[in-house]
Amino acid sequence: MAEAIRVAINGFGVMGRHSIRAHQKDIKEGRLKEGEMEFVAVNDIAPISQLAPLLEHDSVYLGFDGEVVAEDDDIIINGKRILGFSEKEPSKLPWGKLGIDVVYESSGVFADSSKVRDHLKAGARKVYISAPSEVADVTIVPGINNHTYDPNRHSVVSGGSCTTNCLAPMAKAFLDRYGLYYGYMITTHAYTNDQRLVDTPHKDPPRAYAAALNIIPTTTGAAKAIGKVIPELEGRLHGTARRVGVGSGSLVDLIIFLDDSDQKLSEEEVNKTMKDAADGYLKGILGYAKGPLVSSMILGKNVPSTFDASQTHTNSKGEAKGSAWYDNVTGFSHQVIKGIGLVGRK
Structure with missing residues (x-):
């Protein structure tokens, strides 16, 4: 099996948290293989102690299927430690050191800012934005236009909006x-x-x-x-x-x-x-x-x-x-x- 795609989340709001839920459900229901993708780090200006309970219980979707623990600056999900950071400047994040393949940009702050490319300067290989973006290299709706993605030309990808x-x-x-x-x-x-x-x-x-x-x-x-x-x-x-x-x-x-x-x-x-x-x-x-x-x-x-x-x-x-x-x-x-x-x- 190929090495897991290493993902960091920038912005652990509703969309950031629900990517964790969706990832877990995709594995459970067979749409994704165990070990195919792993979440390595989360960056948010709010402390993990405040964010972890919001993953554990959602007002609309209720309880998380598993165990969520905040420990120091990190979050532990079903025994897997995800490193926590609270850095406002993407360029200062240790994405290169952590071997991050994709930064999931879900903060809502950088969708139309050239600063979104600071994730690349910090060592990430790609950035995926969960919003429409005028600064992205390409917009991809999975299942509709996957064929337009060119890994040699597209480093910042927008997934459009819901x-x-x-x-x-x-x-x-x-x-x-x-x-x-x-x-x-x-x-x-x-x-x-x-x-x-x-x-x-x-x-x-x-x-x-x-x-x-x-x-x-x-x-x-x-x-x-x-x-x-x-x-x-x-x-x-x-x-x-x-x-x-x-x-x-x-x-x-x-x-x-x-x-x-x-x-x-x-x-x-x-x-x-x-x-x-x-x-x-x-x-x-x-x-x-x-x-x-x-x-x-x-x-x-x-x-x-x-x-x-x-x-x-x-x-x-x-x-x-x-x-x-x-x-x-x-x-x-x-x-x-x-x-x-x-x-x-x-």
């Missing part, structure tokens, strides 16, 4: 079956830690209002990012987001307008297209459900996108609407593990 990872499989299935189209997407998204618990100033004014008490219109880069993943759709999709008062579980609605508007679409045919893709070439990244679903039904799903056939609508003018649910934490975290595996092996 919404991009939900949208991409559905958008690709539509494109492959019906050809070019323009489209508009709306994500109804669970609130995140970028929002406010009570009314408090925010640079994005709608997000200043209490997250659990409001439907909050805001922006999303998911539609724009699709062009980086599926070049045929560059400039053809636009979108918006509505943040709502649920802790996790989100929904993408995609409305498409075919270039060939003479094509006759039916709900049955669209649903068959999605089911065939989910059972075939998009298996593992696109799920399919007859529905109807609600957000709590999607919690814990490891696929990043689950098409809900009960929400499909069409008309005779080459227009259709499809809907896909996603666990914006768990589903995306499993995609992150795939992405780290992709860049870490090459």
